[in-house]
Amino acid sequence: MEMVNVECEEQEMKINNDEDxxxxxxxxxxxxxxxxxxxxxxxxxxxxxxxxxxxxxxxxxxxxxxxxxxxxxxxxxxxxxxxxxxxxxxxxxxxxxxxxxxxxxxxxxxxxxxxxxxxxxxxxxxxxxxxxxxxxxxxxxxxxxxxxxxxxxxxxxxxxxxxxTIPTTTITTAAISTTTTKTIQQLVIPNIPVGARWAQNGTNVAGGHENGNATNQLNEPWGLFVDDDQTMVIADTWNHRIIQWTMNDKNGQVVAGGHGQGKQLDQLYWPSDVLIAKDTDSLIICDVGNQRVVRWSRRSGTTQGEILINNIDCFGLAMDDQRYLYISDTDKDEVRQYKIGDKNGTIVAGGNGRGAGLNQLNNPTNIFIDQQQTVYVSDYNNHRVMKWNKGAKEGIIVAGGQGQGNALTQLSSPQGLFVDTLSTIYVTDPGNNRVIRWPKGAQQGIVIVGGKGQLYYPIGLSFDRHGNLYVVDSWEHRVQRFSME
Known part of the structure; x- marks a missing residue:
């Protein structure tokens, strides 16, 4: 592709009109x-x-x-x-x-x-x-x-x-009440050995038949959730749907959206992330284009979702074992913790304006929550992963943070994120088409897959209970599984 030379320079433009x-x-x-x-x-x-x-x-x-x-x-x-x-x-x-x-x-x-x-x-x-x-x-x-x-x-x-400065648009939705505080293991985190290795060539487990909207196809997927039985729930972003894929199936099943882009309750508009809420057996979806978080029951016959939170520039989702929902907001540069039914939430990372300070984020994307309610954030435009301990006022850089680049000390627009029981970080590095493993306290990461043509703009990332790695290979319109050796 022919490159275009674009002159970039510092400039400041101001347009004022006091009459309106x-x-x-x-x-x-x-x-x-x-x-x-x-x-x-x-x-x-x-x-x-x-x-x-x-x-x-x-x-x-x-x-x-x-x-x-x-x-x-x-x-x-x-x-x-x-x-x-x-x-x-x-x-x-x-x-x-x-x-x-x-x-x-x-x-x-x-x-x-x-x-x-x-x-x-x-x-x-x-x-x-x-x-x-x-x-x-x-x-x-x-x-x-x-x-x-x-x-x-x-x-x-x-x-x-x-x-x-513009007028505010407000949409009112009914609160969704919850009455129990039962602890349910939301995500099984595998015990991955320190010296673990993964196959360098992945296996297509969803999509991989070029981009399209058939049930054996994906179209630039972003988010991914892998359930205990290796069932994959995928945010099929450009198809405006959530599709579920059972291991070894040739076709997926549309479980939310799939009626074209739109704002009706049976539609989605650029879903970026999805998770399974175990306590209610439902899907919680970040519906980017509609600026909302929605919930769809997984029960047979479900035809539409319900709005949990409106007017939010969500990107990433996570849920802890106490059923608190965590959402990254790419406009407010923060992560908030919500009790289901709460519309305001509590800031648990960022929230101090856009920037590169330890108390700031710059376009936070994917997030991960461990069992101590520690918040890990892919800080997209700061090219780093941040760790915010529960109640902390500022975060700790735990991966990257050395500027954008392809050295082992650097990341380039990190997104998909997972943390194992040893606090080892796994993060997709889409700008470098690779997945990085960053041990706790290490000064640099290790490329575990990618970097040699295997991946094309990887975004979502997860593991199953056996330690097999799943990567959303977004621009190849597929999900790949890399088996742990």
Whole structure:
């Protein structure tokens, strides 16, 4: 793929209009040189999907009281529609009224959905929309949805912090009550020997038949939960569904969603993670595109879910043995602990603004909770794994933290996370297409699989009770099992 040279430089843009609160927008763009993430999608892969016209709709609307932070990517020094990311599904759209500055975002081909900007100030009424030029659709500038969560699809060349003020949207849902505090072992953690090794060539245990929506296919899956009997529950993200796969089956079974992307209770919109709640025999799902956490019963005949938590930019989920639910919030850069039925939760990691301090996180993704309620977090943009002891005010770096890179002391956008009984950390390192094992107290990790063409952007990770490793090989649209030798 031909690389595009994008000039990145520090810049600051401010747009003010005192007459209308909804148009009062202050943008501070800080662009610093950084590593390009190794996130590659070929155009041919994209065209195989019947979803090209809806790619843009997966982005999260970050709406909370008085403040919205939009993460997106600006491009300079290149032409309209030029590739501005290693992902060829993204292009540069010039900003109306700006000089030589565009927004790098996903290609949206449904021109009929676009409306003209309000002249003469090039304003947009819809939240999270920006006025851009799109000459293939309209001669005049149009309002275009700017993603608030495009780091998975359009890896940013630079980090931009945007603050805006808009009205708050509130959705009310009924609380889900709980009356017992019975302790149930939520996750069986295998005893993995210190010198354990895994087969270097994995076995396809789900998907692997190119991308598609048949029951023997997956489409860029992200999250994974492996049950005691080796049943896999997979967040089939681009298919907007949760699919269950029993060991040795040729086809999976759709157990949540699968009715297209949408916000109805029988639909999902870019699910990123899933777990099985043992006490209620239900699935708890992070429904990214709908900014909610939902629960679906696993009982036969279930046709829709119920909302547990709304208006949350969730990404990762975990549950401890006391039935507390933990959720990472990529907008607030925090992890919260919830009792089922609670809408507010308690901060247990981060929550001190976006940053690289020991009391901060920067786009937390996957999480893991041990039996002492210790919180482990994949700190995506800080390229590290953080450990927060119960009640701690700041975390401890337990893997990475030496900048983005491919050395054994480094990680590149870590995601999937698992911690064994010896406190050894296992983390997917998608920017380096590998899985790293990081022993407790070690100064560097060990590559246990990948790095030699076996994986293509691995995200989710788990183990079964026998110590076999399961990896969501996202861009190969499959789950692979690596047997412990």
């Amino acid at each position: 609160l909804a148009n009062s927008l202050t943008i501070q763009i800080i662009i610093s040189s950084s590593y390009l993430r190794r996130l590659v999608m070929t155009f041919s892969d994209l065209m195989k999907q019947a979803m090209v016209s809806t790619i843009i709709r997966y982005f999260i609307f970050i709406l909370f009281s008085f403040t919205v932070r939009v993460e997106s990517q600006f491009c300079r020094g290149i032409s309209q529609y030029d590739q501005c990311s290693l992902n060829s599904a993204c292009a540069c759209f010039y900003i109306a009224g700006a000089i030589d500055t565009g927004i790098c975002t996903a290609i949206f081909t449904d021109c009929s959905k676009l409306v003209a900007c309000k002249s003469p100030d090039n304003l947009c009424d819809e939240p999270n929309h920006r006025c851009i030029h799109h000459p293939l659709c309209h001669n005049l500038p149009v309002c275009y949805l700017v993603p608030s969560f495009n780091e998975q699809l359009c890896p940013p060349i630079a980090v931009m912090n945007t603050t805006t």
